[in-house]
Amino acid sequence: QVLLVESGGGLVQAGDSLRLSCAASGRGYAMGWFRQAPGKDREFVAAITWSAGNTYYTISVKGRFTISKDNAKNTVYLQMNSLKPEDTAVYYCAANAGWKPAATLSLGRSYGYWGQGTQVTVSS
Secondary structure, three states: OOOEEEEOOEEEEOOOOEEEEEEEOOOOOEEEEEEEOOOOOOEEEEEEEOOOOOEEEOHHHOOOEEEEEEHHHOEEEEEEOOOOHHHOEEEEEEEEOOOOOHHHOOOHHHOOEEOOOEEEEEEO
């Protein structure tokens, strides 16, 4: 069992920055960030592997968002810059236990543990 606690969401204006944190009670193979906007399906945002630190991003956030980790704190971060109104969503962090092919880290079913979510609202 891995417990995940997200923090750092809030209300900002377009162009602003936010940093989300996800504190995990343990480490598996990878951590991911997903988001879900009202009326839309959950979508992948970014992922990082604990050991190698390999990172993966969805195209819409590349160059604006950065995922990073602090192994000593079992914490993963999502630095979000140049935020846009379309980034508005509830952001969830997720963890998986064992190795997964890189191509599957964008899939929600690759993760067995989920946080409670944190709201990010970007006004225009």
